[in-house]
Amino acid sequence: MNTASRPGSPAGLRDANRRRVLDAVRSAGAPTQAEIAVTTGLAPATVSNIVRDLGATGVLVAGDEVRAGRRVRAVRLVRGAGLVAGIDFGHRHVRVALADVADPTAAAGHPAPPQRAELRADLADGHGVADGLDTAAGLLDEALGRAGIDRAALRGAVVGLPAPLDLATGAVGASGVLPGWVGVPLAGRVSEHLGVPSSVDNDATLGTLAEQRWGALRGIDDGIFLKLSDGVGAGLVLGGALYRGPDGTAGEIGHVVVDPGDRFAAVCRCGHRGCLETVVSTRTVTAMLAPLLGAPPTVAEVVARARDGYAPASRILADTGHHVGVALAGLCTVLTPRRIVVGGELAQAGDLLLAPLHAALAAAALPGTTRTAEVVVAELAEHAPVLGALALALDRCAA
Numbered sequence: 001m002n003t004a005s006r007p008g009s010p011a012g013l014r015d016a017n018r019r020r021v022l023d024a025v026r027s028a029g030a031p032t033q034a035e036i037a038v039t040t041g042l043a044p045a046t047v048s049n050i051v052r053d054l055g056a057t058g059v060l061v062a063g064d065e066v067r068a069g070r071r072v073r074a075v076r077l078v079r080g081a082g083l084v085a086g087i088d089f090g091h092r093h094v095r096v097a098l099a100d101v102a103d104p105t106a107a108a109g110h111p112a113p114p115q116r117a118e119l120r121a122d123l124a125d126g127h128g129v130a131d132g133l134d135t136a137a138g139l140l141d142e143a144l145g146r147a148g149i150d151r152a153a154l155r156g157a158v159v160g161l162p163a164p165l166d167l168a169t170g171a172v173g174a175s176g177v178l179p180g181w182v183g184v185p186l187a188g189r190v191s192e193h194l195g196v197p198s199s200v201d202n203d204a205t206l207g208t209l210a211e212q213r214w215g216a217l218r219g220i221d222d223g224i225f226l227k228l229s230d231g232v233g234a235g236l237v238l239g240g241a242l243y244r245g246p247d248g249t250a251g252e253i254g255h256v257v258v259d260p261g262d263r264f265a266a267v268c269r270c271g272h273r274g275c276l277e278t279v280v281s282t283r284t285v286t287a288m289l290a291p292l293l294g295a296p297p298t299v300a301e302v303v304a305r306a307r308d309g310y311a312p313a314s315r316i317l318a319d320t321g322h323h324v325g326v327a328l329a330g331l332c333t334v335l336t337p338r339r340i341v342v343g344g345e346l347a348q349a350g351d352l353l354l355a356p357l358h359a360a361l362a363a364a365a366l367p368g369t370t371r372t373a374e375v376v377v378a379e380l381a382e383h384a385p386v387l388g389a390l391a392l393a394l395d396r397c398a399a
Contacts (some may be wrong), residue, residue, distance in 0.1 A: 026107035030074040077102035085157040086389030091230035096139040128180035158389040160203040162231040177231040206388025208235025215379035228346035325360025333366040343378030
């Protein structure tokens with residue numbers, strides 16, 4: 001199964017309408033079809049057709065009941081309709097989360113995500129596809145076992161990867177941080193390995209979706225989600241919709257050149273020199289302190305030392321924030337976002353990172369374009385990509 005249908009296409013419009021109906025039912029509990037039409041703005045005939053289709057897939061059920069002396073036809077989620085899985089791969093970890101298809105908290109705008117379980121495991125540096133998927137499948141079985149749910153109840157899964165993806169095949173692009181996965185057509189491979197219909201997507205895009213649905217981008221029509229980890233990526237919300245670009249690779253801010261320098265500028269894994277990722281990735285940040293400390297610290301240790309007044313750690317985080325702000329300035333000048341949400345491992349630095357980021361952003365962007373732009377830490381922290389995978393998996397139950 002491929003990534004989501006293109007917005008604006010007939011299939012994309014159909015899927016969006018089904019998600020709107022499903023969200024309306026999740027939010028209201030047991031609305032009538034007329035109430036769903038009012039809530040969604042869809043024509044009554046469209047609602048009726050969608051309810052019928054989702055009834056055939058076992059997600060919704062419509063039945064007669066009496067309310068205030070009147071017989072009405074109410075629409076409900078089918079309890080026991082199954083579960084979906086979200087899987088997030090990083091350079092050195094994998095997370096697996098489960099959610100109920102019929103969970104009312106899955107509705108957009110709900111203050112908390114519909115997470116039923118989440119497990120995490122470390123992966124070897126440079127791991128390959130087979131090892132990664134084996135570990136994910138093991139975590140999935142463990143999560144289902146803890147929940148007391150049979151594997152047969154799993155309806156689908158979405159996998160997030162820190163890499164650009166070919167929308168047609170789901171193959172990982174060469175500039176991803178998972179060298180052992182490059183060129184593999186993952187859409188079919190994941191489905192075969194997990195035994196359920198599956199799709200793949202970029203982790204920053206999924207983090208954006210999660211923050212838009214349950215986190216710091218709720219109600220924001222124009223915003224940016226920035227993931228600062230081993231890899232650096234961004235997701236864009238424009239006009240209230242997630243923007244992927246024509247080939248699905250929009251948001252690769254990690255490969256914006258911020259330090260063209262000369263032949264001494266760092267070479268990025270994409271082949272260019274001076275990309276943002278070469279100066280702000282977690283690996284770069286921690287490596288900078290290794291000569292002073294005798295070994296690379298963790299990001300949490302860098303932050304703790306900075307808060308304790310250790311000047312080298314404070315300077316590294318400040319420089320990191322500055323570089324990110326400079327890279328974001330061009331985007332802000334063009335897009336004028338209302339909110340910039342910083343996620344990933346480096347988000348735990350908080351104001352140590354955000355204050356210099358905001359200062360650089362204000363200095364480098366066109367005056368006025370950042371006046372209304374908030375810069376905040378992601379509400380869902382490191383869980384955003386796996387929750388975004390859950391969100392997309394839940395949406396696919398309506399497709």
